[in-house]
Amino acid sequence: MAATISFARGVPSADLLPIAELGAAVQRALAKDAAGMLLYGDPMGYLPLRTWVGDRYGYDPAGVFVTNGSLQGFALLAELLFAGSGGRAAVEAPTYDRTILTLKRFGATVDSYTLLEDGLDLAALEQSIADGRTPGLVYVIPNFQNPAGNVTTRRVRERLVALAAEHGFWIFEDDPYGDLRFRGEDEPRMLDLDTAGRVIYSTSFTKTIAPGLRAGVLLLPEELRKGMAYIANQTYIGAVHFAHGTVAEYCESGDFDRGLARVRPLLEQRKDALVAALDAHLGDRFQYRAPEGGYFLWGRLAGVDCDALLPKAVAAGVPFVKGSDFYADGRGGDELRLAFSAVKPEDMDEGIARLAALL
Numbered sequence: 001m002a003a004t005i006s007f008a009r010g011v012p013s014a015d016l017l018p019i020a021e022l023g024a025a026v027q028r029a030l031a032k033d034a035a036g037m038l039l040y041g042d043p044m045g046y047l048p049l050r051t052w053v054g055d056r057y058g059y060d061p062a063g064v065f066v067t068n069g070s071l072q073g074f075a076l077l078a079e080l081l082f083a084g085s086g087g088r089a090a091v092e093a094p095t096y097d098r099t100i101l102t103l104k105r106f107g108a109t110v111d112s113y114t115l116l117e118d119g120l121d122l123a124a125l126e127q128s129i130a131d132g133r134t135p136g137l138v139y140v141i142p143n144f145q146n147p148a149g150n151v152t153t154r155r156v157r158e159r160l161v162a163l164a165a166e167h168g169f170w171i172f173e174d175d176p177y178g179d180l181r182f183r184g185e186d187e188p189r190m191l192d193l194d195t196a197g198r199v200i201y202s203t204s205f206t207k208t209i210a211p212g213l214r215a216g217v218l219l220l221p222e223e224l225r226k227g228m229a230y231i232a233n234q235t236y237i238g239a240v241h242f243a244h245g246t247v248a249e250y251c252e253s254g255d256f257d258r259g260l261a262r263v264r265p266l267l268e269q270r271k272d273a274l275v276a277a278l279d280a281h282l283g284d285r286f287q288y289r290a291p292e293g294g295y296f297l298w299g300r301l302a303g304v305d306c307d308a309l310l311p312k313a314v315a316a317g318v319p320f321v322k323g324s325d326f327y328a329d330g331r332g333g334d335e336l337r338l339a340f341s342a343v344k345p346e347d348m349d350e351g352i353a354r355l356a357a358l359l
């Protein structure tokens, strides 16, 4: 029996990592371009990886910015847009906790808009705009949202893109989970719906290869490129080209797509095991919707104070993340996020049984 069964971290378990493939990729990459990987390089990132990403997304490689993880890309952007000047940023409620903290760190005022089943509450956003509280940036996680697991519908995506064009705000489309769909059909990227150049698209190799590579991607509209390259250069000179050279080689060889094809059904198996365990041990007490991809299952334990439950769950070896962490405005006291990505299917039942025993 596993001592700790962690539902807390949105990471893959070690058995999902493509260790042999990355070992081979690093050797090949060094044989090809040791100097490019081992010296300082372009602050916009390692060129072969930018080129591969540009081809994959149909984007000019000059606007592909590769950072040490996508959170760093977002932090650089928040610095560019808000540091010293302030401004408003709109987020879904709930949303990724580090985004809220990063925006606040750089002086943004964070306005929360409830995440409805089909996406961010557009009526509330439009009301804010009408009231003169137009955001400078709208931050959306469109696929298998962290923490809620939602997918934003095409209708909401189209309306957000139209509003951005009309009111001149940026949309940050944070999409680290879009490649991890195990059921259903993809919705179009806002990047591809946008004709006004207001979408900054972000993805990451953290969830699709390995978090320790620290490889994140921003697709930057022309207006932002110079400013972002300047801040990157001032912050770290150049990103970790050693890792990014390895990622480029891994992707170019076809291992990236093979890795996705291998991991998606394994993630679905974990989600299925979690759903079965929740239904068996918690039944109607836990309200949730099973996601069609990604890493997370989000739900409500009606009447339960999840902030108070958490230390008990940690002591029982079943940590989760409490819902209140994902709101900028104090909501979420009876909600929680369960990451199924790092829990083996055979440990799922035991983990949820331990949690249920605490209630």
Ligand SMILES: Cc1ncc(COP(=O)(O)O)c(C=O)c1O
Residues within 6 Å of the ligand: 010, 068, 069, 070, 071, 072, 096, 141, 146, 174, 176, 203, 204, 205, 206, 211, 215, 216
């Ligand atoms: C929505 C979202 N954005 C960004 C990140 C950060 O990823 P990275 O490891 O690429 O910095 C995460 C990680 O969990 C995430 O869930």
